[in-house]
Amino acid sequence: MKDSIPQYLEALKVTVSLGGIGIVLSFVLGFLIALIGYFSIPILKLILQGYIELSRNTPLLIQLFFLYYGLPKLGLPLGKNTAAIIGLTFLGAAYMAESFRGSFESVPKVQIESGRSIGFNNWQLAQAVILPQGLKVAIPGLGANAIFLMKETSVFSAISIMDLTNVTKDLIGMYYLTKEFLLMLVLSYSVIILPMVLVIYLLERRQHHVGL
């Protein structure tokens, strides 16, 4: 049991780093996608709407299988980790974009018009007006998405990435200490997710105080 701890720490690193990279990329891409929607940039907006529907209405597991087992046949071989990050970002960016979109709509139109009247272009509006005001409203949704994505990383074990879930399965197969290793697995995810829950809670509370 003790000997398994380094393996768990290694797996914890895999889960947190792949999940973390995926969440950050989803966040950035989701923001850009929501901006394109907000400014109604033709054609691009339509394509991205299609993408959002595809991504939100299919499971991550089949997205990963398609990326990892399907795409190499088209001459696009992807490594396990690359496929995992692309898959998670494909899923996550759509969810993040939806959260950003909702929050952008809460920014009063008069703010946008004021920005335009002093000669701001779209990008200046985005970073000086829409992002700071929209972000406040978006925090609960973005936070929930981040937690959702971190939990989804457990699916990575299906493409044989040695994350927490996969390492546990291996260890159970080797030592038959089923209950002990399952408990370690549940605890490991709690160690990752509970601090995230706490941070989001604190961010939301701080924002309420500022709002008052």
Next chain:
Amino acid sequence: MSGFDIFFDGNNLIRLFQGLLVVVKLSVISLILGLILGVVLGILRTTSFKVIRVVLKIYLEIFRVVPLLVLLFVFYYIVPELLNSEVSNQVVSISVFILWISAEMSDLVRSGIENVPVQQIEIGKSLGFNSWQQYYYILLPQGVIPVIPGVINLVTRVIKTTSLLMMIGVTEMIRVGTQIIENYTVKVPTASLWVYGLIFFLYFALCYHLSKLAAYVERRQVNG
């Protein structure tokens, strides 16, 4: 043979649709039982028994913190050990799904009931309703209707989550697809692209219409 022809070779297409039927069957059974249990738990979370409220809140948080795949593994390994007998993978899956759905549903029902205007309850009281009548005639009908879009979205999440069941050995659509691909690895190298592509599309076809329905119901509710 090109990749597309795989679907018409042998009974591959029929097998994939049988996999799809397993997805639908498992979803429907767990949804019916899970949603009913969820309504009961949701009502309990709005009553004045503090202990019950706290216990049920913790119950919900477990599903919010631990990935469902992990819970599936926990049940898959532990339940047969506890019962000291073999339990089929499908029964394990349905059990975990029922618990998960009931937790999510309990939160929807709770928020729905809590958002019923206070005056409605006061009117009920002034008519001499007891608390059972208040729930039956006022709180449930008014509390459940606003959360219908949320329930439909939960249905799509359940369908998408059935994809995890292949990991505990349930022969559902993705597992059938993987078996088919394995039969053709040498003959048709592009098999994985086509078969996983079709499964991707089938999941999309199932969930897309439900998502649109949820959005439609929500719009109608907002516009009165």
